[in-house]
Amino acid sequence: MKRLLLHGAIVAGLLTGGQARANGSLQLLNVSYDPTRELWREINASFIAQYQKEKGVALTIKQSHGGSSSQARAVIDGLEADVVTLASYVDTDAIAQRGLITGDWAKRLPHDSLPYTSTIVFVVRKGNPRGIKDWPDLVKPGVEVITPNPKTSGNGYLGFFSAWGSVVLKGGSRKDALEYVTKLYRQVPVLDSGARGATTTFVQRGIGDVHLAWENDARLEVAEAKGDLDLVYPPISIRAEPHVAVVDANVDRKKTRAAAEAYLKYLYTDAAQEIIAKHFYRPSNEAVLKKHSTSFPSLRLFSIKEIALDFPDAHKQFIGEGGVFDKIYKPR
Amino acid sequence: MHRKVLPGFSLSLGYTLFYLTVLVLLPILACFSKAASLTFEQFWAAVWTERTRAAYLLTFGTSFVAAAANLFLGLLIAWVLVRYRFPGRRVMDSLIDLPLALPTAVGGLVYASLYVKKGWLGRYLVPLGIQAAYSRLAIVLVLVFIGLPFVVRTVQPVLEDLDAETEEAAASLGATRWQVFRRVILPPLFPALVTGFALAFARSLGEYGSVVFVSGNMPYKTEIAPVLIVARLEEFAYGEATAIAVVLLVISFSMLVLINLLERWSKGGEARA
Numbered sequence: 001m002k003r004l005l006l007h008g009a010i011v012a013g014l015l016t017g018g019q020a021r022a023n024g025s026l027q028l029l030n031v032s033y034d035p036t037r038e039l040w041r042e043i044n045a046s047f048i049a050q051y052q053k054e055k056g057v058a059l060t061i062k063q064s065h066g067g068s069s070s071q072a073r074a075v076i077d078g079l080e081a082d083v084v085t086l087a088s089y090v091d092t093d094a095i096a097q098r099g100l101i102t103g104d105w106a107k108r109l110p111h112d113s114l115p116y117t118s119t120i121v122f123v124v125r126k127g128n129p130r131g132i133k134d135w136p137d138l139v140k141p142g143v144e145v146i147t148p149n150p151k152t153s154g155n156g157y158l159g160f161f162s163a164w165g166s167v168v169l170k171g172g173s174r175k176d177a178l179e180y181v182t183k184l185y186r187q188v189p190v191l192d193s194g195a196r197g198a199t200t201t202f203v204q205r206g207i208g209d210v211h212l213a214w215e216n217d218a219r220l221e222v223a224e225a226k227g228d229l230d231l232v233y234p235p236i237s238i239r240a241e242p243h244v245a246v247v248d249a250n251v252d253r254k255k256t257r258a259a260a261e262a263y264l265k266y267l268y269t270d271a272a273q274e275i276i277a278k279h280f281y282r283p284s285n286e287a288v289l290k291k292h293s294t295s296f297p298s299l300r301l302f303s304i305k306e307i308a309l310d311f312p313d314a315h316k317q318f319i320g321e322g323g324v325f326d327k328i329y330k331p332r
Numbered sequence: 333m334h335r336k337v338l339p340g341f342s343l344s345l346g347y348t349l350f351y352l353t354v355l356v357l358l359p360i361l362a363c364f365s366k367a368a369s370l371t372f373e374q375f376w377a378a379v380w381t382e383r384t385r386a387a388y389l390l391t392f393g394t395s396f397v398a399a400a401a402n403l404f405l406g407l408l409i410a411w412v413l414v415r416y417r418f419p420g421r422r423v424m425d426s427l428i429d430l431p432l433a434l435p436t437a438v439g440g441l442v443y444a445s446l447y448v449k450k451g452w453l454g455r456y457l458v459p460l461g462i463q464a465a466y467s468r469l470a471i472v473l474v475l476v477f478i479g480l481p482f483v484v485r486t487v488q489p490v491l492e493d494l495d496a497e498t499e500e501a502a503a504s505l506g507a508t509r510w511q512v513f514r515r516v517i518l519p520p521l522f523p524a525l526v527t528g529f530a531l532a533f534a535r536s537l538g539e540y541g542s543v544v545f546v547s548g549n550m551p552y553k554t555e556i557a558p559v560l561i562v563a564r565l566e567e568f569a570y571g572e573a574t575a576i577a578v579v580l581l582v583i584s585f586s587m588l589v590l591i592n593l594l595e596r597w598s599k600g601g602e603a604r605a
Contacts, residue, residue, distance in 0.1 A: 190548040193544045197545065207448060331383075331552045
């Protein structure tokens, strides 16, 4: 697997690297996670135009998408990303731990290097026949919950963290929380490996009563279902933090640092924040968020720090080998 | 020294060794060396838990059942294709290879949508209590699909070479149909059947793409070993992930060696007879 990635990375490197120093033109590679294709396409077009106008440099920006942590592994194994815009702190930090991103990287850009945040919401069948409003409703007898495997999916572990937080942040004990998540995952009939698989299971296969999805995915899912699905905002959910970062080792070698940094700074401009809101990601600029308040209902978005030290700690405690999630399933 | 009729033995052997090294040996060696970065305790903890044991058992069990099913199905299909002439035979013959060409994920997705409660087949099967999606049965079904071409394609040429006259001779000497099958047809087919079984079995062991879409991936029930490897990779635990891979490799390799021995033994038996 690693070898495969490495070969892929070498090919991608041949395709993307090397050409960076042609005069007046520059190429950047943005390595991102799965559902952000359309978002970045629009932001890239807008940034390229602006950069051309300001610096007279013709940029091309390549996008690479895939499961967030396999993307991180590709960068670690040599994929020449100039910037990474992955789904979770853990993935970006894994790259930093291999020395490709240096220093206190999350502090380099405004809002902890978060141009936008997101969360996990509920998608239910038309008219919400099961009356699902809040986390406790998910474990009512007979309710089937669709959520991907927390071990292999960002959507999956964010759903798990949300479920856990919904108990402990309402005053429940760890024991209550363990009981709740155990019940919850007993009512998950299929553990898909990724977010897209879970969406297929819920929408196309018609399995399950409620789907725990990324907010942006949920919006598209409900819109595409043309009335067959409804969106439900629980009163509390996790604040998903897809950090962005310049990959120092790569931009220094490719001499693309100036453009890469300008690219990430651009994400905080009003123009980019508007595009972000349009694609249903929550802009970090308060004013822009407020302007779109109708499309982003307010709910209590709790930070990972309220249930663990940070994302890596939460992974170790809850998802990693021997963690809470492993205790849910018993051999039979 | 005995001279070979065709020149270039050393050159072609050199190429063979080179390709085998680069394409097969090197990646496997890399796998072993990565796993060797763990201490023995870490290695053991990674590969031998209740959960991994359940996954190995499932992976090898479903692969075995699927390969066995393919043995019968494959023989039957090869028989029909070789011995009978009927309209559409050519088309059917080409259809056999389709599972090889189709991205396996597509196969998995299609099987899942057919057999779920609302699927074309599932709407009749689920009320009967047959869960052919998101169950062990689902894994076997999709592995049968994936492994089908191997038995058919190994048995077919041998069957084509088989003379129908020997069967007729046997029948005229008073053999029953069962005797003809067991004593005349099966022995020459046996090595090909074993090879086909081994190929289908090996193919199933490594299958990931289709199975993740139909199995449901429930720990202890429908979670195959490759899913555990991916789960460990997601934690950036390369060593542990390759450790599980090494265990799969070693078991698979020893099983394939065993099957090869069985095949050689069956051929030897035939020569002695």
